[in-house]
Amino acid sequence: MALKYKLILASGSPRRVDLLNQAGIEPSRLMPMDIDEAPKKSEHPRSLARRLSAEKAEAALAAIKSDITWKGSYILSADTVVAVGRRILGKAEFADEALSSLHLLSGRNHMVYTGVCLVTPDRKIRQKIVETKVRFKRLSGFEIENYLASGQWRGKAGAYGIQGLAGTFVQKMVGSYTNVVGLPLYETVLLLTGEGFDVHSRWPEG
Numbered sequence: 001m002a003l004k005y006k007l008i009l010a011s012g013s014p015r016r017v018d019l020l021n022q023a024g025i026e027p028s029r030l031m032p033m034d035i036d037e038a039p040k041k042s043e044h045p046r047s048l049a050r051r052l053s054a055e056k057a058e059a060a061l062a063a064i065k066s067d068i069t070w071k072g073s074y075i076l077s078a079d080t081v082v083a084v085g086r087r088i089l090g091k092a093e094f095a096d097e098a099l100s101s102l103h104l105l106s107g108r109n110h111m112v113y114t115g116v117c118l119v120t121p122d123r124k125i126r127q128k129i130v131e132t133k134v135r136f137k138r139l140s141g142f143e144i145e146n147y148l149a150s151g152q153w154r155g156k157a158g159a160y161g162i163q164g165l166a167g168t169f170v171q172k173m174v175g176s177y178t179n180v181v182g183l184p185l186y187e188t189v190l191l192l193t194g195e196g197f198d199v200h201s202r203w204p205e206g
């Protein structure tokens with residue numbers, strides 16, 4: 001069946017592609033957007049997730065502007081931010097950054113905010129910011145050391161991936177699991193269908 005609308009995923013995150021596929025959606029194009037993700041002074045983590053998800057979508061829109069192939073396509077982007085209170089734990093690049101994030105998360109509640117941004121075919125911007133509260137068990141030095149050795153913290157907000165070994169750290173969670181992994185599926189599908197992108201007709205038949 002020919003699909004009426006094309007969807008560009010303005011992301012380089014393999015997790016986001018997997019999550020979209022899980023919802024039965026194959027993006028027509030992946031566009032990783034290299035934007036400055038540094039928070040502004042005293043920026044709230046929720047506002048950061050909102051701003052960065054919009055900037056990724058806007059950057060993709062600017063990049064396809066004069067390309068007729070993508071006229072009338074949808075653009076979807078997201079940004080996930082992990083925070084303890086107002087303190088934002090960025091994506092760890094080095095083990096020492098991951099170590100301090102894991103120490104901070106140990107035995108505490110934190111929030112995961114994912115901003116989802118959708119550009120519609122008539123170029124309206126629609127956004128949703130989704131929050132999940134996560135509580136980590138108290139981590140032993142041994143657990144932290146072995147988690148660091150696994151490398152699973154690399155490039156992930158808050159220096160952990162709930163979908164991997166760090167799933168064993170989660171004592172309690174309130175809210176969406178897929179939001180923590182990087183794309184809240186319920187809210188994303190709601191956003192898409194609300195703007196005329198027919199998700200369900202894309203579902204495979206078995």
Ligand SMILES: Cc1cn([C@H]2C[C@H](O)[C@@H](COP(=O)(O)OP(=O)(O)OP(=O)(O)O)O2)c(=O)[nH]c1=O
Nearest residue numbers: 011012013079080156157160161162180181182
């Ligand atoms: C907290 C958490 C984050 N993450 C990931 C999701 C995101 O890929 C990443 C947060 O960084 P983001 O800046 O949101 O995304 P990204 O740079 O990886 O990808 P892009 O901007 O191209 O879309 O952390 C997990 O995979 N599992 C988790 O449990």
